[in-house]
Amino acid sequence: MIVRIMGEGQVRLDASHLTELNKLDDDLLAEMERGDEPGFRRTLDALLEEVRRRGAPLPDDALHPSDLILPSPDATLEEVRAMLSDEGLIPG
Numbered sequence: 001m002i003v004r005i006m007g008e009g010q011v012r013l014d015a016s017h018l019t020e021l022n023k024l025d026d027d028l029l030a031e032m033e034r035g036d037e038p039g040f041r042r043t044l045d046a047l048l049e050e051v052r053r054r055g056a057p058l059p060d061d062a063l064h065p066s067d068l069i070l071p072s073p074d075a076t077l078e079e080v081r082a083m084l085s086d087e088g089l090i091p092g
Helices: 015-034 037-054 077-083
Strands: 002-005 009-012 068-070
Antiparallel strands (some): 002 009
């Protein structure tokens, strides 16, 4: 699957990692609902780092349709809230 991190580019990520990413996504959603800005920041950073660590970066000139689009590392809680569907960033 192809994951885009806004402002960074795309990575190819094996779908077998979705379980781990969904756990972080669930945590992120709960922190957003509580308005927990420090928790939100920690979890967003952890989610993006997990995608970077497990994914293989695609060349900048490669343009593939993205299966998932994640916010940039500096996105605010409100910006991410606007991006979310009812299922979170990573549909289960």
